Amino acid sequence: MKSEDRPGDAGSLALPPTVEDERLRALRARVRSFVRHEVETGGFTPSGDSWMSSWDIEFTRKLADQGWLGMTIPTEYGGHGRTFLERFVVTEELLAAGAPVTAHWFADRQVAPSLLKFGTEEQKREFLPGIARGEVLFAIGMSEPESGSDLASVATRAARAEGGWTITGTKVWTTNAHRADHMIALARTAPVDAGDRHAGLSQFIVDLRAPGVEIRPITSLDGAHHFNEVFLGDVFVPEERVFGAIGDGWHQVTSELAFERSGPERFLSTYLLLEDLAEAMRRGELPADPQLGRFFARIAGLDRMSLAVAGALERGERADVAAAVVKALGTRTEGDIAEYAAMFPGGHGVPESVREAADAALLARPGFTIRGGTNEILHGVIARGLGLR
Structure with missing residues (x-):
C-alpha cells in the first residue's frame, strides 16, 4: 500500500x-x-x-x-x-x-x-x-540481567547517603536510555523479605547524565539500536528525586504497568503490514485468504478491550489484570501477523512491496512478547488476579 x-x-x-x-x-x-x-x-x-x-x-x-x-x-x-x-x-x-x-x-x-x-x-x-x-524525555529502568520480568528479584540497590541515596546495579532492555534525560529506576532499599518478596522496593528519578551512569547499546537482530544496558555505579540521587514512598515501589510499579501494558501499541505494531496484505489481495497480487479477516477481527476485539482499560484508568480504578490480558493477547496477535506475512500460506510469495516490512516484523517478533513482561509472567498475573493461584 x-x-x-x-x-x-x-x-x-x-x-x-x-x-x-x-x-x-x-x-x-x-x-x-x-x-x-x-x-x-x-x-x-x-x-x-x-x-x-x-x-x-x-x-x-x-x-x-x-x-x-x-x-x-x-x-x-x-x-x-x-x-x-x-x-x-x-x-x-x-x-x-x-x-x-x-x-x-x-x-x-x-x-x-x-x-x-x-x-x-x-x-x-x-x-x-x-x-x-x-x-x-524519560526511560524506564525495571528489568535486570538476572531478573527479566520477575521484578521482585531486582538486585539494584539503593543505600542512604548524605542528602539522598546512592544506587548501584544494572538495568537492561532500557529503551532509548541513550537519548533520554531521566530514568525511573526500581531499586531495593531493604533486604529481601522471604515472607514478602515485594517489600523493600523503591523508585528513583535518575539523571542519565549523572556521574556513575554508563549506557551501553544492545543491537537488535535487524541492526537497530533502541535497547540499552544501563550501569549504575554509586550514582547519587538527591532526596528530592525519590519517586513516591520508600518501600512502596512494588505498588507503584504495578500501577504503572497498567499504563504500559494496555494501550493500542500492544496490538498495532504490525497493523500497517496487515493493511499491506489486504491491499495486495485487493490488487490480485495475493489470493484472498479468510485468515486476513480473522486478524482484523482479533484487532477489533483487542481495540475494545484496550478501550475498556482506558475507561477504568479514567475512573481511577485498578486495571493491572485487564492490562495484562490485553498485552498477552495483543502481542501474540502482532507476532502471528508477522509470521503470517513472512510465511504466506500455500507457497505464495509475498509481493516485494510487502517483503521488507514482513521480514522486519518477523525479526522483531520475539521482542513483542518480551517488552512489558513476558507472556509467562503475564499468565501468572492473570491467574492470580482471577484467583486461580
Whole structure:
C-alpha cells in the first residue's frame, strides 16, 4: 500500500457511535487530517512498530504544538486536562498510521500519570510541563540481567547517603536510555523479605547524565539500536528525586504497568503490514485468504478491550489484570501477523512491496512478547488476579 494512502485507512479502528461521541469523532478526524498532511508533505514515512523504533523529536514537538502530548496532565502542570478516551483516540490514530512517536512515548504514556499519582508537588512542577512540551524525555529502568520480568528479584540497590541515596546495579532492555534525560529506576532499599518478596522496593528519578551512569547499546537482530544496558555505579540521587514512598515501589510499579501494558501499541505494531496484505489481495497480487479477516477481527476485539482499560484508568480504578490480558493477547496477535506475512500460506510469495516490512516484523517478533513482561509472567498475573493461584 502506498504510504500516502495509509492515514485514511485507520477508519476501521474508530470506536462505535455508542462509545465515540461527536467530540471524539471530531478529534479523530483532526488527527487523521494532520497525519495525512505530514505524510503527503514528507513529514514522516509510515513504519511498523513506530512507538518503539521511530525516533523523531521534531515530530514529537509538532504533536506538542497540536496539544497532543500531556493530554491528561492538568492545565496547572502545563498539560491540557483532557480525558483518557481523548488520548486513546489520538494514540490509536498515530499508531495506525505508523507515525514516529518513540521520542516522547514513555514519558507521555506512563511517567506522566505516575508523577500525577505518586510524585511530589515539586516533581510535578519540574517535569510535567516539559513532558507536555516534548522537551523532557524519560526511560524506564525495571528489568535486570538476572531478573527479566520477575521484578521482585531486582538486585539494584539503593543505600542512604548524605542528602539522598546512592544506587548501584544494572538495568537492561532500557529503551532509548541513550537519548533520554531521566530514568525511573526500581531499586531495593531493604533486604529481601522471604515472607514478602515485594517489600523493600523503591523508585528513583535518575539523571542519565549523572556521574556513575554508563549506557551501553544492545543491537537488535535487524541492526537497530533502541535497547540499552544501563550501569549504575554509586550514582547519587538527591532526596528530592525519590519517586513516591520508600518501600512502596512494588505498588507503584504495578500501577504503572497498567499504563504500559494496555494501550493500542500492544496490538498495532504490525497493523500497517496487515493493511499491506489486504491491499495486495485487493490488487490480485495475493489470493484472498479468510485468515486476513480473522486478524482484523482479533484487532477489533483487542481495540475494545484496550478501550475498556482506558475507561477504568479514567475512573481511577485498578486495571493491572485487564492490562495484562490485553498485552498477552495483543502481542501474540502482532507476532502471528508477522509470521503470517513472512510465511504466506500455500507457497505464495509475498509481493516485494510487502517483503521488507514482513521480514522486519518477523525479526522483531520475539521482542513483542518480551517488552512489558513476558507472556509467562503475564499468565501468572492473570491467574492470580482471577484467583486461580
